[in-house]
Amino acid sequence: LDRVSAILAGDVRAAARLMREADDRVPEAFLVLSALHPHTGRARIVGITGNPGAGKSTLVDRLVSFHRRAGKRVGVVAVDPSSPFTGGAILGDRIRMQRHATDDGVFIRSLATRGHLGGLSRSCVDVTRVLDAMGFEEILVETVGVGQDEIEVTRAAHTTVVVTAPGLGDEIQAIKAGILEAADVFCVNKADKDGADAAVRDLEMMLALANEPVFGGAHSAHHAPGALDVAKAVDSVDASTWRPPIQKTVASKDQGTAELVAAIDAHGRWLAESGEGERRARRRAREEILARLRESLVSRAIGEHGAEIDRSVDAILARATDPYRAADALVATVLAGAGTLP
């Protein structure tokens, strides 16, 4: 396809169009993505997540400059904490990134939550794949919040950096626990502020706690129990000898940037040497297949059995049936109907 070669040749407008179409689930977009796939696998994808107020955008800005000085091309995927209802982005502080906007070696793409569960992480995978195919060697995926959506997004990364800062408050501390196990590298930003050493100690304590058996495993166990726990079968071996390092930075003054990159590099080497990198790649592939499968099956059900779904809703409201029986009946219909397709 023309579009494929245009993107491989670095055509930014063709790439942006593809990302938009993939986001909108245009079928042709997936043909293009499919054709791009053999050209991917060279980029390093680093997730940057953590509390609001930790200074992630500034840090990402510094990382971009660092990699540019090293001659690398850099892609940035900024995941916005937009409304899941309107689909629009709220934050405007990407303005700080604007100084890279005229640099051909930097590609910045914002992604907004689209309201359908899991949609964000899939869009993120598509976008990083396009950037990878275009030859961007370093891809930074920045999220704004610390919710499950954000954690899903960071699962697409090779290495996840969790950023915090002194003085963000105790309550936020509690939520941070939720992303503790997602962290491959910790970064205490704004390290020139009071409380930086305390923040480092807090993290060290949380890491020590997390390695207690009561927590059910180390940070590398990137999965949870549950009926649909697709990761469990793939990743039952706990190969964790990696202790997430804690790196202090002052992004506003570009302090600690090189050390943070060195920590990310070290994690990359560990991924390669320990075999964990391949395990994670398998898990990512499996999760992506299942996510696409889920979406396809339900799209077909809605498309082909919309009338029955409507009737089920009526019957539930009339209390003639309940959601459990109605869903079972629909599953039977979808599967039975499928047998008559060409």
Place this chain on the structure above:
Amino acid sequence: LDRVSAILAGDVRAAARLMREADDRVPEAFLVLSALHPHTGRARIVGITGNPGAGKSTLVDRLVSFHRRAGKRVGVVAVDPSSPFTGGAILGDRIRMQRHATDDGVFIRSLATRGHLGGLSRSCVDVTRVLDAMGFEEILVETVGVGQDEIEVTRAAHTTVVVTAPGLGDEIQAIKAGILEAADVFCVNKADKDGADAAVRDLEMMLALANEPVFGGAHSAHHAPGALDVAKAVDSVDASTWRPPIQKTVASKDQGTAELVAAIDAHGRWLAESGEGERRARRRAREEILARLRESLVSRAIGEHGAEIDRSVDAILARATDPYRAADALVATVLAGAGTLP
């Protein structure tokens, strides 16, 4: 079934067991839930969400006491910001609720994120359904964060109260925008602190902005664009004449509790009179069916085609295929294989 009558008779241990089994997706649990369904529909479900640090737990505690004084039985579903990886709850401050623990008229259930997307909101629906069948008239669903997961959870509620407090910081303000449209009632808690009036003004301004056309609709448009936007078809009429009231409270001193309940009551009347209540019920039923359909179809795919999924993962890692083609092939296999089932 014995279990059904035990639960209808108020057997707390039978109810807790059912909730656990539903969470674990034990098939028999769904038979019980199905049998309970005709006995539901009497409870009022109120979602309490908002920023960490806003004092939601204290507020919920006050609401419980208020309803108890009115002679009502109260269920509380506390959605914990637990790790999606370990599945364990982190926060221990439910302790404040302990004074209701010996009250037979109060049932408190904690729900943790289970790692699979959408699982939390489905578990929440199941739990509220059990509480409803048991005759709990007021059900409060408290979430801790403000992420998409939490918003999904509040979609199960008849009325959603978004709680904030003075001095939670500008960055958090930005994220709050994400739940603006989820709010039926706003509550500015800790209203005896400096900045309470400013917080009220901020909310009023955000509400005014949200009603500008540029935001794509009013707060009642509980949906977003996207290929899998199941809500769109159901809810294309914007019936919003409801302007979310902003109620000040000081939960620590039990101030404003009655007024907050009055605001929730008023919203309930509006739901009934405007027809919006029925539209939301339709949307909830539809979303629940589709969520269960999605889960069933993928569970079957994993169960019956696990070997092919494994082979696809191998092929993707070997770059012999890509996730897009692999998923398409799996969809074909699942649907074709289904035709041969009894």
